Amino acid sequence: MAACPTHINVPKFISMIRTDNIIGAAEVVKTSNALANTCGKICPEEVFCQSVCTRGKQDSPIQIRELHFFATQQEAKKGFSATKIFPASGKNVAVIGAGPAGLGCAFELSKLGYHVDVYDAQKPGGVPRKSIPLFRLAPRELESDTKFLSGFFATKKCLVDSKTFERIHREHDATFLAVGLGRDRLLGIAGEKLKGVLPVLQFLEKAKTAPSKMNVGKKVVIVGGGNVSLDAAATAKRLGAESVVLIYRRGEKEMRVWKGELDEARRQGVEIRFLINPVSILGKNKVAGIKCMRTRLGKQKDKTGRPVPVEIKGSDFTIDADTIVIAIGQTIDANWLGDFERKVGGYVKVRENFRTSLHGVFAGGDMIAGEGTIVQSVSHGKYAARAIHDYLSVK
Amino acid sequence: MEYQKLKEIDIYPLRDMSYDFLGIHLENPFILAAAPSTDNLDMVRRAFEMGWAGAILKTTSVEGNRVDLAYPMMSTFDHEGRKLFGMGNIDLISERHIDEIEHDVKVLKKEFPEKMVAASIMAGRKEDWQSLVERLEKAGADLIECSFSCPQGNIGEDPGKMLAQSLSATELTARWVKEATKKIPVSIKITPHVTDIVEVARAVKRSGCDALTASNSIQALMGIDIRSFSPYPNVGGKSTYSGMTGPAIKPITLRTIAEIARNVDIPILGTGGASTWSDAVEFMAVGAGVVELCTVVMHYGFRVIDDLKSGMSHYLEEMNFSSPAVLVGKALPNIVMHDDLQRKKIRSHINKKLCIACDLCYVACRDGGHMAIDQKPSRVPHVEWERCVGCGLCQHVCPVESCIEMHIMA
Numbered sequence A: 001m002a003a004c005p006t007h008i009n010v011p012k013f014i015s016m017i018r019t020d021n022i023i024g025a026a027e028v029v030k031t032s033n034a035l036a037n038t039c040g041k042i043c044p045e046e047v048f049c050q051s052v053c054t055r056g057k058q059d060s061p062i063q064i065r066e067l068h069f070f071a072t073q074q075e076a077k078k079g080f081s082a083t084k085i086f087p088a089s090g091k092n093v094a095v096i097g098a099g100p101a102g103l104g105c106a107f108e109l110s111k112l113g114y115h116v117d118v119y120d121a122q123k124p125g126g127v128p129r130k131s132i133p134l135f136r137l138a139p140r141e142l143e144s145d146t147k148f149l150s151g152f153f154a155t156k157k158c159l160v161d162s163k164t165f166e167r168i169h170r171e172h173d174a175t176f177l178a179v180g181l182g183r184d185r186l187l188g189i190a191g192e193k194l195k196g197v198l199p200v201l202q203f204l205e206k207a208k209t210a211p212s213k214m215n216v217g218k219k220v221v222i223v224g225g226g227n228v229s230l231d232a233a234a235t236a237k238r239l240g241a242e243s244v245v246l247i248y249r250r251g252e253k254e255m256r257v258w259k260g261e262l263d264e265a266r267r268q269g270v271e272i273r274f275l276i277n278p279v280s281i282l283g284k285n286k287v288a289g290i291k292c293m294r295t296r297l298g299k300q301k302d303k304t305g306r307p308v309p310v311e312i313k314g315s316d317f318t319i320d321a322d323t324i325v326i327a328i329g330q331t332i333d334a335n336w337l338g339d340f341e342r343k344v345g346g347y348v349k350v351r352e353n354f355r356t357s358l359h360g361v362f363a364g365g366d367m368i369a370g371e372g373t374i375v376q377s378v379s380h381g382k383y384a385a386r387a388i389h390d391y392l393s394v395k
Numbered sequence B: 001m002e003y004q005k006l007k008e009i010d011i012y013p014l015r016d017m018s019y020d021f022l023g024i025h026l027e028n029p030f031i032l033a034a035a036p037s038t039d040n041l042d043m044v045r046r047a048f049e050m051g052w053a054g055a056i057l058k059t060t061s062v063e064g065n066r067v068d069l070a071y072p073m074m075s076t077f078d079h080e081g082r083k084l085f086g087m088g089n090i091d092l093i094s095e096r097h098i099d100e101i102e103h104d105v106k107v108l109k110k111e112f113p114e115k116m117v118a119a120s121i122m123a124g125r126k127e128d129w130q131s132l133v134e135r136l137e138k139a140g141a142d143l144i145e146c147s148f149s150c151p152q153g154n155i156g157e158d159p160g161k162m163l164a165q166s167l168s169a170t171e172l173t174a175r176w177v178k179e180a181t182k183k184i185p186v187s188i189k190i191t192p193h194v195t196d197i198v199e200v201a202r203a204v205k206r207s208g209c210d211a212l213t214a215s216n217s218i219q220a221l222m223g224i225d226i227r228s229f230s231p232y233p234n235v236g237g238k239s240t241y242s243g244m245t246g247p248a249i250k251p252i253t254l255r256t257i258a259e260i261a262r263n264v265d266i267p268i269l270g271t272g273g274a275s276t277w278s279d280a281v282e283f284m285a286v287g288a289g290v291v292e293l294c295t296v297v298m299h300y301g302f303r304v305i306d307d308l309k310s311g312m313s314h315y316l317e318e319m320n321f322s323s324p325a326v327l328v329g330k331a332l333p334n335i336v337m338h339d340d341l342q343r344k345k346i347r348s349h350i351n352k353k354l355c356i357a358c359d360l361c362y363v364a365c366r367d368g369g370h371m372a373i374d375q376k377p378s379r380v381p382h383v384e385w386e387r388c389v390g391c392g393l394c395q396h397v398c399p400v401e402s403c404i405e406m407h408i409m410a
Ligand SMILES: Cc1cc2nc3c(=O)[nH]c(=O)nc-3n(C[C@H](O)[C@H](O)[C@H](O)COP(=O)(O)OP(=O)(O)OC[C@H]3O[C@@H](n4cnc5c(N)ncnc54)[C@H](O)[C@@H]3O)c2cc1C
Pocket: A042, A043, A044, A096, A097, A098, A099, A100, A101, A102, A119, A120, A121, A122, A123, A124, A125, A126, A127, A128, A131, A132, A133, A158, A159, A160, A161, A178, A179, A180, A181, A182, A204, A227, A228, A231, A333, A334, A364, A365, A366, A367, A371, A372, A373, A374, A375, A377
């Protein structure tokens, strides 16, 4: 991975901060990234911009994300700079899903002069609005972006199903799909339906909207090994759990996490235990614990290139739990996408220019690539918009 | 997936900063000064495309004039880790003579009719000055700048002396140049190395020339290698005085421009030490009508124009100024003689909440002020008002913004 997927001109905006032209700097950032303020707050800089910062070769990388965030916040405080009016192309494009990918696409399409109708079952913002914990992203930090974008296009509240999809597709010159990954993957083990067992997206959403209604008890176990599981663990801690244990079936090296988040979870007192596989969830009406087995890393590698964990016979043991959160990944939550060609994992398959197997329909974001990042999703949207523009220009 | 970088679509409207100066319409106040950056057609082209409003092509001379360069020619004055705080050069005028520059002017004017294409010239004899002017005006130059202040080398009988250091030579030569023009304005590029800059400006004004370019590099000895005793830039163990440019000379230039503007009614092209949009605001506030930049471009490239334009436009908006032109001379009424300054009792005030007890103000006052800052055992400084005279030294050594302020006594 290299630099910024939305290609923010980093030297340019930093040179502007240097001369105290903070508004100019914010404008540079916002020109390239539709969710500028949000990315300024929670983009994993260690895998993007700062990983390629030349200064890192001399001493340590420039704190690019912090500078970026400083600029967008200052601009928001002053009031957004006036933007220009884009000459209308006379064509309509529909965007389904107002998460990072959808918003990124709608913004770029607006710049290209298209009338854009954005449809989302909820308020715009996608995962950052619904699931990313408050302590990492405050609502106003995301709203700074959605408010700015609302000047370019409107988001209509609409839960799209096969019927509405057909209508939307028919009524627009092109359609961009960006519904993300709304459905939790489950373990498929006994006891998963017990009260007190929560799939991670549900858990995070509830913790965000109604934290006072949540009673996680004293002991929380999180099953998973990605960033989302770390968010769940840190959230459980904040909800008052005395002990939070995260169990992962492989080792620390195999975790798919950003180093900063892992350190932060540990600082919060989350206990992370490796080489453990859940076997069944125990309890009568309500969860009481989780039965696990120890694993070792086998010689064989899976399709992600990581060693496959092998259960060690006779190693089973139980961890007590009042709440268990299953955070082992997400899939697409849309049966109405039945007609689309898929990839392994169920993600929608697109060609290089974001075209799906359906004529005039494009797709981007997590639904085509699996769990990614905000900035990558915005970038998908942006590039897809250019592809849609090319498609409509020759049509 | 990795994607090719896209050309971004601008989302902000173009902010008009155009105005007229010396009858020339300029997109913005930022002009490239006569230097290596303007001595190549492709470079100037690229700069124009990026948004520079104009360029003074590097100083040229008549065919056959020998320009005998010595290399390396660049050196630097670094300050506490910052490179090129000041930059030194022992460059001379362009090695490219009038035939080539005349061609450059023609091509640039044709390709960029809306840009200010100016040419800089230097000569010795009257007929040479005049033929340079005539040819360049015919080629389409918008302005002629005369280098009366090249600090290295010279053309004339008095080695080591610049034209602009002689009042009579300045007036006479400026008159020759002006006589030779039909319509276009002439600016004389002067040096601050004179006893009285106002007298030089008056001589130019008397000659009938239209403007002054103030000023140029400052003569300097860039440093000595303390082991080999060879000065910088090291040209085979020897060196000569350099012309110093860049941030280090800004305060000198500000004073030069201000002093001319306060005393002589003549348009000024400001040059010498401006690097940012706010430097440009300062140059204009003391009387410059446009700002010529050189070192910042040699250091960071033509792309600095992005921030110059953006920063200036946001500043104008914030200040509710309709055009850069309104900045010209805005600070001049506030520059007065020492006698005319107010004589109020002021005292230093340290904000204890902001103070980080670093010691700097205490030491500075103890050994360079009036021993008026006491340091209690806690290291938190305390101003003894009886001893404090209000000199302000403590305020300037303090590393914390607005921690120390000067208060007027009742
Ligand atoms: C807990 C968590 C933490 C994360 N933390 C970070 C982080 O710190 N930094 C980072 O860069 N990335 C983070 N990510 C990843 C990032 O949030 C995703 O990569 C990104 O949101 C994907 O964007 P998207 O637009 O593809 O999908 P989504 O954000 O999922 O948006 C999809 C949108 O489509 C709407 N939708 C779905 N179905 C329908 C339908 N049928 N009709 C109408 N609307 C529909 C949804 O309501 C939603 O608004 C995190 C993800 C999670 C889950």
